Amino acid sequence: MTTDFQTARESLGARLRELRVEAGMEGKDLAARLGWQSSKVSRLQNGKQTPTRDDLTAWAEAVGQPSVTAELHGLLAGLDMKQQHRSWRRQLAGGHRGRQEIAVRQTETTKLIRGLEVVRVPGLFQTPEYARVLFDSNAEFRGIASTTEAAVDARMRRQEALYDPEKSFRFLVCEAALYHRSCPVDVMAEQLDRLYNLVGQRRIELGILPFGAQLRRTAPHAFWIYDRRLVIVETISEELWLTGDEDIELYERAWDWLSETAEYAAPARRLIGRARASLDLA
Structure with a gap:
């Protein structure tokens, strides 16, 4: 069953993918620049793994848009709130x-x-x-x-x-x-x-x-x-x-x-x- 938390994590992943595409980079290229495994880039942008604040800061800098760091951190904070707020409709x-x-x-x-x-x-x-x-x-x-x-x-x-x-x-x-x-x-x-x-x-x-x-x-x-x-x-x-x-x-x-x-x-x-x-x- 999809949860509020998972939906929010997938939305954050979609934003990360959008930033990578705008930078004209393939996933493997971004991974190489960050010194990560390609699988980590894939998991983050597909909403399969929760990023840390440091992950988001590094992503924004690697795609040449450090100005979006605050936006990404805000999305992560919202993700934490989704983990705290459990709707009765879904539960x-x-x-x-x-x-x-x-x-x-x-x-x-x-x-x-x-x-x-x-x-x-x-x-x-x-x-x-x-x-x-x-x-x-x-x-x-x-x-x-x-x-x-x-x-x-x-x-x-x-x-x-x-x-x-x-x-x-x-x-x-x-x-x-x-x-x-x-x-x-x-x-x-x-x-x-x-x-x-x-x-x-x-x-x-x-x-x-x-x-x-x-x-x-x-x-x-x-x-x-x-x-x-x-x-x-x-x-x-x-x-x-x-x-x-x-x-x-x-x-x-x-x-x-x-x-x-x-x-x-x-x-x-x-x-x-x-x-x-x-x-x-x-």
Whole structure:
């Protein structure tokens, strides 16, 4: 499947080929001038290899157009952004199952996961029925193939990590998520019961950000931090995979500031229990 990143890399390669042709050079001639193998020139201009900034600078100088160096560097920066921005349209073209398998692998290779959820229960804590409703609703919203049962199976497999003694999970959930109901009332009741029972379990730290609390930092959107190597942020149209040190430090600070206001242990249970008691199960 063609990705946004690959499409952008092919566009950059096409620009490199254009510059070479304008210079009246064959690929082997350019390779000789640069001291490269001819195969490298071919891979770069066909979008089969990602160039470095030094590669682009050398290419521009070799074709006699050093003035286009900034343009090429800009295209490379855009390429990096395409790697970070993963559109849901492409990721979910075949349904939810594939993305859930990626989540399973990410969790398997992570020792500490920290996360914030604003209006829903974290996937790692969801019951099968709650997850099923969310997958069905999102498939309808996006007009994609329904692979709900396979996606739910993958999500439940992912939750096996909660019992791995080498892993830890620290999550913040806004109190709104305890009331924001996108599922039948009986499904929500079961989900709140599961959350209630997770509070205080070993290796799981679950904090609730209560209504009315004064926050040192607001909670603008959900995010997940995998060790200190990756932050994943979801928007309606795409996922952001952030790996830069500054981005990770910023989200860690946001998580730390929000955690200062969270309720844990017995107070967290009281908040969950209050939401559970508000459901009309008659």
